[in-house]
Amino acid sequence: MLLCLQIENFALIDQLELEFGAGLNVLTGETGAGKSIILDAIDAVLGGKVSSRVIRTGTNRAMVEATFTSTPPLTAWLSEQEIDLLDENSVVISREITATASNIRSRSRVNGVLVNRQIMGGLRDRLVEITAQGQTVQVGQSAQVRDWLDLYGGNSPMQQRQKVATSFNAYQQAHLALEKRRTSERERLQQFDLLTYQVQELATANLSEPNELEQLAQERERLNHVVDLQQMSYKVYQALYQNDHETPAAADLLGDSEVTLNDMVEYDAQLQPLLDLVRDAQTAVMEVGRQINAYGEDLEADPQRLEEVEERIRELKQICRKYGPTLTEAIAYYQRIQAELAELNDSEQSIENLEQQEKACFEKLTQASDQLTQLRRQAAANLESRLLSELKPLAMEKVQFQVEILPTSPTATGADKITFIFSPNPGEPLQPLTEIASGGEMSRFLLALKACFSQASTAGTMVFDEIDVGVSGRVAQAIAEKLHQLSQRNQVLCVTHQPLVAAMADRHFRVDKQTINQNKGKKANNGNGEQRTVVRVTTLDNLTTRREELAQLAGGKSATDAIAFAESLLLQAANHRRQEES
Structure with missing residues (x-):
C-alpha cells in the first residue's frame, strides 16, 4: 500500500506531500488541473520513462519519493536483492532526475540503496498496477492478452510456460545449428578441400625443426666456401702448431716461454701461477692446432649435397611465403589446420544427425505447447465465467465474451494466438473487443478485467486513471461500487470526474492549479514578483x-x-x- 508521496520540482509541482490511506483514494479537479501529473510522478518513481519535460522550468533537478508498506513476500524479495528494510513495515523508493546541458540522468534508490532498471521493474510489479483507457491498445495485443490469461491461470500455466520456453530455446539452438550447417555446407566442402591440400603439402614438407632454415643457410655457406675454409684452416694450423717457414709457431713460442719461466721459478716461487698459465695455454694451442688440422683435412667439396641444401631452402621459403612468414608460424599453422580438418570431418555433426536433433526438439516443444494450450483453455473458461459475472453489475448484463485461442507457430510463450472477442448486444456476432467496444464499454471491461485479476495480482495498490470516462448515470454508479469493492482487497487510487465515484471515496483529494509569486511562494494577488503556476492538492477531510x-x-x-x-x-x-x- 502507498502511504506517502513526496514530489519536488516535477512538472508543475514545486513541493507536494500526500498521505494516502487504505481503501478508495480519489483525486478530483477540473480538466487540466494536474491530476495526471501525480500519477505520472508515481509512474516515474517506479522506474517509468521520463524526459526533460518532467523537470520544473527554472530548475535542473526533480525528486519523487514514495513510501509503501511491506509484506512478507516483498521483504523476502528485497532480501534476495540484498536490500535491507529501514523498519519492519515500510519501503522507501526515491528517484532523482537531473538535467544536464546534453542529456537527462536519473538515479533510483530503494531504502537508500542504488538500484538498476531491472530491480525497479521487479519492484514495480510487486507494488502498483496502473490501469487507464490507454490500455485499449494492450487489450488488442495478443502477447499482452496471453500474459494476462497466464497470470490469471496461476502457477500451473506459468510453470508450464517456463517449460515451453526451455524447450523452445533447445529447439532454436538445434534449428540454428542445422541451418548453419546447411547454408555453410558448400563453404565447408570448399574449406575441407583447401585444408586437405594444405595439410598434405605441409606433411610432405616434413616440418619439425623451427630453426631448420637457419641451419641450412649455414651449411650452404660452408659448402660454397670449402676451398677457402681449407686454406684458412691450414694457415691457422701453421700459425698455432707447426710452421713450414722459419717463423716459429705459437706452440713453439709458448714452449720457449715455459722453459724460461721454469728457470725463474727456481729463484722465485711466486711465478709458479704464471708458469701454469703458460703450460695451459700451450696445451690449448696445441689442441686447437690438431683440431683445425683435422677439420681442414675432412673438408671436401660435395656438389650433390649443396644442391640438396639449395633445394630444401627453396622449398622451405615457399612454405614460409604461403603459411608463414616464418617457419615457426608455418609449423603452428600446420598444427591448427589439422585440428580444423578433423572438426570438419567429424561425422557426429553430419546434417542427418542435426536433422534428427531438430526434429526431436520440435516434438518436445510441440508437446509442451499443447499442454500449455490445455491449461490456457481451462483458465479461459474460468475467466469467461468470472468476467461475465463482473460485467453484469456494470450494466452489461447481456454482453457475450469469449477468450479465442487459435493455433500458431510455436514460440517461447507457446503456440497460441489469444484474442478477447466480444458482443455487447444479443444477436450480434462476437468480434475482437478493440474493434467494436465503445469508450464506455472499454472502461467497464478494463475495470471488470482488473477485478478478475485482483486476487492473482501481487500488487497492493491499484491505480485507475479516468477509468470512468464515457459513462454516466447508472453505469457510473456501478463503476463506483466496483471500485469500492476492489478497494476492500487492495488500496485503490482513482482519478475521476464522476461525482458518483468521488462520493464513494474513503479519502478524497482536490487538485487545482494556482498562480503564485515565485519570490514569496504565495498566491499572486498583485504584480510583485515573478508569477508561476503550481499544482496544489487539498485533502477534503x-x-x-x-x-x-x-x-x-x-x-x-x-x-x-x-x-x-x-x-x-x-x-x-x-x-x-x-x-x-x-
Missing part, C-alpha cells in the same frame, strides 16, 4: 468541503440544487458501505 467539491463536479458551481445532489451522493455512498460491511 470534512463533510462540508467534500460536499462542495461534489457539487462542483455535478453542477459546475455550488448552487443549492448541486449541494443537495452532493449530499444525496454522500448519503448513498455511506449506505452502500454499510450494506457491504453487514
Whole structure:
C-alpha cells in the first residue's frame, strides 16, 4: 500500500506531500488541473520513462519519493536483492532526475540503496498496477492478452510456460545449428578441400625443426666456401702448431716461454701461477692446432649435397611465403589446420544427425505447447465465467465474451494466438473487443478485467486513471461500487470526474492549479514578483468541503440544487458501505 508521496520540482509541482490511506483514494479537479501529473510522478518513481519535460522550468533537478508498506513476500524479495528494510513495515523508493546541458540522468534508490532498471521493474510489479483507457491498445495485443490469461491461470500455466520456453530455446539452438550447417555446407566442402591440400603439402614438407632454415643457410655457406675454409684452416694450423717457414709457431713460442719461466721459478716461487698459465695455454694451442688440422683435412667439396641444401631452402621459403612468414608460424599453422580438418570431418555433426536433433526438439516443444494450450483453455473458461459475472453489475448484463485461442507457430510463450472477442448486444456476432467496444464499454471491461485479476495480482495498490470516462448515470454508479469493492482487497487510487465515484471515496483529494509569486511562494494577488503556476492538492477531510467539491463536479458551481445532489451522493455512498460491511 502507498502511504506517502513526496514530489519536488516535477512538472508543475514545486513541493507536494500526500498521505494516502487504505481503501478508495480519489483525486478530483477540473480538466487540466494536474491530476495526471501525480500519477505520472508515481509512474516515474517506479522506474517509468521520463524526459526533460518532467523537470520544473527554472530548475535542473526533480525528486519523487514514495513510501509503501511491506509484506512478507516483498521483504523476502528485497532480501534476495540484498536490500535491507529501514523498519519492519515500510519501503522507501526515491528517484532523482537531473538535467544536464546534453542529456537527462536519473538515479533510483530503494531504502537508500542504488538500484538498476531491472530491480525497479521487479519492484514495480510487486507494488502498483496502473490501469487507464490507454490500455485499449494492450487489450488488442495478443502477447499482452496471453500474459494476462497466464497470470490469471496461476502457477500451473506459468510453470508450464517456463517449460515451453526451455524447450523452445533447445529447439532454436538445434534449428540454428542445422541451418548453419546447411547454408555453410558448400563453404565447408570448399574449406575441407583447401585444408586437405594444405595439410598434405605441409606433411610432405616434413616440418619439425623451427630453426631448420637457419641451419641450412649455414651449411650452404660452408659448402660454397670449402676451398677457402681449407686454406684458412691450414694457415691457422701453421700459425698455432707447426710452421713450414722459419717463423716459429705459437706452440713453439709458448714452449720457449715455459722453459724460461721454469728457470725463474727456481729463484722465485711466486711465478709458479704464471708458469701454469703458460703450460695451459700451450696445451690449448696445441689442441686447437690438431683440431683445425683435422677439420681442414675432412673438408671436401660435395656438389650433390649443396644442391640438396639449395633445394630444401627453396622449398622451405615457399612454405614460409604461403603459411608463414616464418617457419615457426608455418609449423603452428600446420598444427591448427589439422585440428580444423578433423572438426570438419567429424561425422557426429553430419546434417542427418542435426536433422534428427531438430526434429526431436520440435516434438518436445510441440508437446509442451499443447499442454500449455490445455491449461490456457481451462483458465479461459474460468475467466469467461468470472468476467461475465463482473460485467453484469456494470450494466452489461447481456454482453457475450469469449477468450479465442487459435493455433500458431510455436514460440517461447507457446503456440497460441489469444484474442478477447466480444458482443455487447444479443444477436450480434462476437468480434475482437478493440474493434467494436465503445469508450464506455472499454472502461467497464478494463475495470471488470482488473477485478478478475485482483486476487492473482501481487500488487497492493491499484491505480485507475479516468477509468470512468464515457459513462454516466447508472453505469457510473456501478463503476463506483466496483471500485469500492476492489478497494476492500487492495488500496485503490482513482482519478475521476464522476461525482458518483468521488462520493464513494474513503479519502478524497482536490487538485487545482494556482498562480503564485515565485519570490514569496504565495498566491499572486498583485504584480510583485515573478508569477508561476503550481499544482496544489487539498485533502477534503470534512463533510462540508467534500460536499462542495461534489457539487462542483455535478453542477459546475455550488448552487443549492448541486449541494443537495452532493449530499444525496454522500448519503448513498455511506449506505452502500454499510450494506457491504453487514
